Amino acid sequence: MPMTARNRRGSPALHARLKNIRNNYELYFLILFPVAYFAIFKYWPMYGVQIAFKDFSASQGIWGSPWIGFDNFQRFFDSYNFTEIIRNTVYLSLLNLAIAFPVPIAVAVFLNQLRREKLKRFIQTTIYAPYFISTVVLVGMMFVFLSPSSGLVNQIIRLFGGQPVLFMGESGWFRPLYILSTVWQETGFASVVYLAALTGIDPHLHEAAVVDGASKWQRIRNIDLPGIAPTIVVLFILAVGNLMNVGFEKAFLMQTDLNVDVSEIIPTYVYKIGIQRAEYSFSAAIGLFNAVINLVLLLFVNKAAKKISGNGLF
Template sequence: MEANTYKKTASLPILKKIIKNWQLYLFLLPTLVYFFVFKYIPMYGLQIAFKDFIATRGIWGSPWVGLEHFQRFFASYQFWNLIKNTLLISLYQLLFSFPIPIIFALMLNQVTRTRFKKIVQTVTYAPHFISVVVLVGMIFIFLSPSNGFINNLIKLFGGTPIYFMGSAEWFRPVYILSEIWQTTGWSAIIYLAALTSIDPQLHEAAMIDGASKFKRILHIDIPGIMPVIMILLILNIGHFVSLGFQKVLLMQNALNISTSEVIQTYVYKTGLIGSQFSYAAAIGLFENVANFILLVLMNQFAKKIKQQSLF
């Protein structure tokens, strides 16, 4: 009786808060409905990863095959190549694409001329709004071995034109550099917003003590935005094994496929083009489980070093 009475009294304040602030919860409702309809209900279809899905029989009518599709993927001759390509591109992206917006935001925050600052922001934000299809088309034009301006510069200095998009060894550098160009300005916005929340009195006190700009960045700005950096780092690690297949697929061709074939392009080809739905679902489930494990491990690591964590 006492336990039941305690539970009822504990739940009453929460219920009162919901009733009192019902307008706020009403605003939250569309988001909850969206996630429930588009994120949770589709998880019902994950069971086809453990079935031999036959469209005419439906999900329930298809026979169970257990871990057969997973075993097939792990035993595939492409497995290690897919893992290597995916992890290498993700690693390079994390090493270069992630810290550059932080450095850019720290540098831009030191600019005092408002007009120049706005021009720089506009120029660096613009590539984010270019569609992936147009962006890849621009990459092919810029890197063309016959009339691309990059190869024209190489020829100007006496070099031999390079067929960048037809060389497997050039795929990763081109992908990462284009990613940096497209995302740096936009990704820096959140760091610039975090920098504005730092108390100006800290900088004033540091200047009185004779601290240089570099020392103020090192000891005030970076620690001030560290919680934001850690949250975004955890989120980045959370999709470490997932690469947006659209850009990779558009840049891919028969000459560079040895380094450009990643898990998501393989899933697209086997699942949608090859109609091997169960096999593709199994690969997708493996990918998401790997991402979830990395997310939890990174979150625990952030807690261990006493930094901001997601949960």
């Protein structure tokens, strides 16, 4: 009898839920593809992470391959270039974060202060357009423009009596070129988020500040920046959580035999070990090590941000 009562109570709720799904099937159908994408390409591959702890053999399969514990991780820690790879990855990531992260904020704030709409739209379009250039094309442009024999930059250097510079071959130029090209390509797209946050600030605050005689810089410092602070904090946490995942494609395309001492980072090393040398277990261990570091950084920075500003991801 109690079971029957529970069934009677549960049936209307279930019926109402099914009716709601039927009435809003377009929304459920719309979200089906993102859910399927993350399930297939993000969560299902986690099943294969276990090969990091195995001596994986394609003939034996994931389950059939023998367990070797943390041997792959120990091998990476003992490798002769471990320190160099970690140093290159961390250094490039920190430089990229320190330079490329604040630039879109500054661009968005100053664009928000422009009152000439045509000029504002022109600047937005100009800085937004490079985002649609593929990384392969971008690096190809860099090789063409920076060529020591026919590149436009070296032609200008010769014009002023200087000697041509092998930009894409010298180790000292790898990081500046990587970061400057990132700023040029991604600033416009990244600034859109901050511009959207700035539009949510109550315009009456600016009107009151103008009446009180506040300058533009004072309004930026006391109204705009505090208004977008939660957005900045969230994006900063996400950036730090992805700190060790430096863009593989650009680093790999810019890498040459002459600058490999500074351009060899964890993603490029994983590619060479896993794809070119087919050492799947070893490369999986390196990738898992990298992911764990990112997770620890994400949790730490999120906790620190919540304590300092009260804003965080969770």
